[in-house]
Amino acid sequence: MSFLNSSFTYRKIVDRGMAVVCAICFIAAFIPLVSVLWLVISKGAAGLSWAFFTELPRPVGEEGGGIGNALVGTLYMVGLACIIGLPLGVGAGVYLAEKGDGTIGNTVRFMAEVLSGVPSIVIGIVAYALVVIPMGHFSAWAGAVALAILMIPTLARATEELVRLVPGSLREASLALGVPNWKTSLRVIIRTAMGGIVTACLLAVARAAGETAPLLFTALNNQYWNINPSAPTASLTVAIFNYAISPYDDWHAKAWTASLVLLIVVGLLNIASRFLTRSRLKGAR
Amino acid sequence: MKKLLMGAALLLGTAASAQGLLINGAGATFPAPIYQKWFSEYNKLHPDIKFNYQAIGSGGGIKQFSEGTVDFGASDAPMKDDQIAKAPDVVHIPTVLGAVVVAYNAPGMKNLRFSGETLANVFLGKITKWNDPAIVADNPGVKLPDQSIVIARRSDGSGTNAIFTDYLSKVSPEFKTKVGSGTSVNWPVGLGGKGNDGVTGLVKATPGSIGYVELAYAIQQKLTVAELKNKEGNWVKASIESASAAANGVEMPADYRVSITNASGKDSYPIAGFTWLLVHKDSKDAAKGKAIVNFLRWALNDGEKMATPLDYAPLPKEVQERVLKTIDGLTVNGAKVSAK
Amino acid sequence: MAEAAGHLAVEATEDGRSGPGNLGDRVFNGVLWTLGIMILVVAGLIVLNLALVARPLAKEHSLWGFITSVEWNPVEEHFGALTFLYGTLVTSAVSIVVSVPIAIGLGLFITQFAPPKLGRILTIPVELLAAIPSVVYGLWGLFIVVPWLRESIQPWLGKHFGFLPIFQGPPIGLGYMASGLLLAVMILPTIVAVSVEVMKTTPEANREAALALGATKWEAVMMAVIPYSRAGILGAVLLGLGRALGETMAVTMVIGNSPQISASLFAPGYSLPAVIANEFAEATSAVHVGALAGLGLILFATTFLLNAGARVLVTAVQKGPSRVKG
Numbered sequence: 001m002s003f004l005n006s007s008f009t010y011r012k013i014v015d016r017g018m019a020v021v022c023a024i025c026f027i028a029a030f031i032p033l034v035s036v037l038w039l040v041i042s043k044g045a046a047g048l049s050w051a052f053f054t055e056l057p058r059p060v061g062e063e064g065g066g067i068g069n070a071l072v073g074t075l076y077m078v079g080l081a082c083i084i085g086l087p088l089g090v091g092a093g094v095y096l097a098e099k100g101d102g103t104i105g106n107t108v109r110f111m112a113e114v115l116s117g118v119p120s121i122v123i124g125i126v127a128y129a130l131v132v133i134p135m136g137h138f139s140a141w142a143g144a145v146a147l148a149i150l151m152i153p154t155l156a157r158a159t160e161e162l163v164r165l166v167p168g169s170l171r172e173a174s175l176a177l178g179v180p181n182w183k184t185s186l187r188v189i190i191r192t193a194m195g196g197i198v199t200a201c202l203l204a205v206a207r208a209a210g211e212t213a214p215l216l217f218t219a220l221n222n223q224y225w226n227i228n229p230s231a232p233t234a235s236l237t238v239a240i241f242n243y244a245i246s247p248y249d250d251w252h253a254k255a256w257t258a259s260l261v262l263l264i265v266v267g268l269l270n271i272a273s274r275f276l277t278r279s280r281l282k283g284a285r
Numbered sequence: 286m287k288k289l290l291m292g293a294a295l296l297l298g299t300a301a302s303a304q305g306l307l308i309n310g311a312g313a314t315f316p317a318p319i320y321q322k323w324f325s326e327y328n329k330l331h332p333d334i335k336f337n338y339q340a341i342g343s344g345g346g347i348k349q350f351s352e353g354t355v356d357f358g359a360s361d362a363p364m365k366d367d368q369i370a371k372a373p374d375v376v377h378i379p380t381v382l383g384a385v386v387v388a389y390n391a392p393g394m395k396n397l398r399f400s401g402e403t404l405a406n407v408f409l410g411k412i413t414k415w416n417d418p419a420i421v422a423d424n425p426g427v428k429l430p431d432q433s434i435v436i437a438r439r440s441d442g443s444g445t446n447a448i449f450t451d452y453l454s455k456v457s458p459e460f461k462t463k464v465g466s467g468t469s470v471n472w473p474v475g476l477g478g479k480g481n482d483g484v485t486g487l488v489k490a491t492p493g494s495i496g497y498v499e500l501a502y503a504i505q506q507k508l509t510v511a512e513l514k515n516k517e518g519n520w521v522k523a524s525i526e527s528a529s530a531a532a533n534g535v536e537m538p539a540d541y542r543v544s545i546t547n548a549s550g551k552d553s554y555p556i557a558g559f560t561w562l563l564v565h566k567d568s569k570d571a572a573k574g575k576a577i578v579n580f581l582r583w584a585l586n587d588g589e590k591m592a593t594p595l596d597y598a599p600l601p602k603e604v605q606e607r608v609l610k611t612i613d614g615l616t617v618n619g620a621k622v623s624a625k
Numbered sequence: 626m627a628e629a630a631g632h633l634a635v636e637a638t639e640d641g642r643s644g645p646g647n648l649g650d651r652v653f654n655g656v657l658w659t660l661g662i663m664i665l666v667v668a669g670l671i672v673l674n675l676a677l678v679a680r681p682l683a684k685e686h687s688l689w690g691f692i693t694s695v696e697w698n699p700v701e702e703h704f705g706a707l708t709f710l711y712g713t714l715v716t717s718a719v720s721i722v723v724s725v726p727i728a729i730g731l732g733l734f735i736t737q738f739a740p741p742k743l744g745r746i747l748t749i750p751v752e753l754l755a756a757i758p759s760v761v762y763g764l765w766g767l768f769i770v771v772p773w774l775r776e777s778i779q780p781w782l783g784k785h786f787g788f789l790p791i792f793q794g795p796p797i798g799l800g801y802m803a804s805g806l807l808l809a810v811m812i813l814p815t816i817v818a819v820s821v822e823v824m825k826t827t828p829e830a831n832r833e834a835a836l837a838l839g840a841t842k843w844e845a846v847m848m849a850v851i852p853y854s855r856a857g858i859l860g861a862v863l864l865g866l867g868r869a870l871g872e873t874m875a876v877t878m879v880i881g882n883s884p885q886i887s888a889s890l891f892a893p894g895y896s897l898p899a900v901i902a903n904e905f906a907e908a909t910s911a912v913h914v915g916a917l918a919g920l921g922l923i924l925f926a927t928t929f930l931l932n933a934g935a936r937v938l939v940t941a942v943q944k945g946p947s948r949v950k951g
Binding site: 011012014015017019021022023024025026028029030033035036037039040041076087088090092094095096098099100104105107110111113115116117118119120121122123124125126129130149153154156166170175180182183185188206209210211212213214216217219220222237240241242245252255256263266267270 | 665667758759763902905931
Binding site: 440 | 698
């Protein structure tokens with residue numbers, strides 16, 4: 001080893017130096033985070049108002065207006081996506097944990113892993129072909145399907161890990177008491193893992209709420225309130241995009257404020273999942 | 286549980302119907318400011334009728350209309366014959382006149398002039414600096430900076446693009462062969478902006494840039510605009526008047542598909558154009574068809590009065606009268622629509 | 626081991642039992658199997674639909690021709706993917722070059738140099754970075770990063786390093802450099818998270834052996850941690866690269882939307898996801914839509930391969946060559 005020949009002081013300097021370099025890397029990573037958060041808060045806070053949350057957007061040049069319909073649209077489409085995606089994703093994860101040790105199981109696991117990396121815009125094309133073309137027009141359904149396809153692989157992987165974490169002794173005890181296997185899986189194993197599964201769902205929802213690309217040509221956009229799943233629907237993310245690339249300064253301000261709202265929504269979901277994780281761990285002791 | 290589901294379905298159903306009638310349209314960004322104003326005003330008069338207009342570019346408007354994914358389209362490039370073949374029952378309804386202006390970001394230089402040839406060469410990428418001899422020749426006495434020209438053009442399928450390239454193809458044979466005209470062309474250079482908004486934003490933010498946008502956008506965003514040479518050889522500023530002058534005396538065909546770029550007339554602005562709403566001759570949806578026809582009647586009467594304040598030129602009187610007759614000829618399931 | 630016991634229990638009960646339990650088991654297993662297969666169904670749907678939408682493209686374009694052509698002419702319906710492949714690769718390369726050293730340094734800091742409690746707290750900012758939606762990064766990029774590049778960084782680079790072709794041309798701000806930097810910030814959390822996981826699996830024994838031989842902390846890292854986690858870190862980089870390739874919104878907002886190939890990082894360009902995002906809703910012919918779907922297929926195939934490769938590498942490290950139970 002070459003270092004045995006170097007002086008100790010030199011090696012100590014290198015050691016301290018590299019520790020500092022690594023610390024600098026942390027700061028380098030920290031700077032964009034602080035910058036983004038600081039800017040979104042400082043530029044966006046001014047626009048926050050009750051009107052912003054509850055009003056419809058106004059045409060260019062008119063004062064006021066808000067993102068009420070976009071906020072509702074996002075919540076609505078993410079909700080629809082959950083109805084489709086949560087059962088499929090969690091179900092696939094349970095399958096992998098309970099029965100996933102064969103060839104099929106391994107293939108499914110591999111696919112889930114790989115699919116979670118597919119770009120969301122590609123999923124948008126798929127949803128366009130699956131929903132928009134047969135329906136003949138843009139709709140909230142199409143957006144929801146796209147978001148659901150995004151959620152499923154990540155949920156499956158997370159659920160599998162969580163279910164596998166449940167101690168085998170619980171299953172043995174339940175079976176020893178005469179409970180059928182399927183009931184054991186449902187009532188005992190999954191129920192125990194439920195806290196973690198909810199956490200994983202919250203994170204999947206947070207991700208879906210922040211997606212823009214798959215909504216661009218599935219749900220399109222809408223100037224009005226909409227909870228009709230067959231109609232185009234506004235969303236918070238598409239609203240931010242449209243405001244940001246416009247040339248109007250007041251729309252730029254709205255983009256910052258809408259971003260603040262989006263970050264708050266995503267942030268709350270993440271905090272909720274963290275809170276659940278901690279209380280679950282505490283409870284498990 | 287069952288009760289809950291039924292209750293939810295009922296709620297959704299009533300909510301959906303309580304929303305009133307929603308009519309979806311998509312298309313050009315060129316007239317978007319005035320269309321949005323029209324739809325907003327019409328909604329105030331008829332609160333249960335909502336027009337949802339998405340400005341995604343003329344190309345998108347034509348496509349969505351042809352495929353039936355929207356109820357009406359909007360485009361500043363009239364549909365080509367092969368496009369009409371896919372949507373044979375389309376009717377082009379001209380709504381307003383606009384002008385495509387050349388906006389640039391060169392601080393301190395107001396009223397720069399570009400002849401047609403120079404402009405074409407700039408957008409061909411042959412002229413790359415602001416102090417190029419050709420630009421200097423068009424602007425005697427002006428000190429131009431030794432700065433690179435950054436071109437801003439459309440990245441989406443655009444009627445504004447069609448009008449602009451149509452003009453450049455008319456004044457420069459080289460442009461016609463190398464780039465051609467249409468809603469989407471093979472631009473040799475330039476930053477791509479999405480919609481008129483996108484290009485406006487690019488020009489506003491990038492020093493040394495030059496781009497083409499609809500007049501209303503340039504005025505509202507206070508962009509510096511160039512003077513152009515028209516067919517008669519006069520230098521003309523873009524304005525509602527010079528755009529109207531270009532439409533004066535134009536031979537309007539029966540289907541209203543016409544180009545008025547490089548028009549004759551001493552006050553004509555060389556890059557003016559009509560913009561059209563694309564609707565079905567015979568609508569199969571009773572409620573939507575009726576709403577669209579009545580809206581068109583309102584737009585071509587009261588709507589026209591809102592054009593000038595928003596920096597658009599209203600249609601020439603003769604054209605307006607003809608269009609109103611065409612609107613009366615639109616049918617819903619074979620039957621004419623009575624005025625509400 | 627506990628799972629094995631659980632499975633043993635399963636075999637025991639399935640042995641000769643009849644009655645409602647067995648039916649329940651069969652139904653439950655059937656439902657589970659269906660749900661599991663859904664993943665494969667989804668994968669199949671993705672490939673099938675992309676191929677279906679892309680079919681009109683195949684009539685006039687060969688696969689090789691499509692991949693190697695720089696034409697993108699919607700008027701004459703000649704399409705080629707090369708410009709967008711170039712843009713995607715360049716921006717991803719920039720992001721990897723900027724992000725990987727910082728990510729590895731950060732990973733080392735969290736696992737090796739910081740006290741364990743601090744290490745856990747430090748993962749929070751990294752997770753926060755990952756949670757910020759792409760469109761918000763795009764907004765930040767458009768109004769903060771682009772002007773900064775245009776007014777400070779690019780003029781400076783052009784003045785001092787302008788002899789290099791990558792730093793030539795007018796400083797516009799928008800372009801490959803802005804996209805690359807945004808991507809670097811966005812893929813950082815991915816690379817850090819996986820690297821930290823992988824570095825943590827280094828058996829303590831290896832590190833302690835190095836320290837026992839008198840190595841400094843850094844030398845122990847170089848001798849024990851890095852060689853052990855090398856494959857896994859490579860996997861992390863591949864995952865980050867996969868994410869960079871597919872990133873849409875932030876890139877669309879700052880890349881300049883210009884379908885040209887240019888050697889300079891200052892120049893505007895276009896990437897595969899950006900052109901799909903901009904043109905899909907408006908493509909006016911089946912061939913145009915097909916071309917965009919074709920680009921989507923290329924994206925899918927590339928990210929698929931990258932993710933598969935990454936997974937192989939990361940699991941190889943986590944299973945470990947020969948582990949000494951500590």
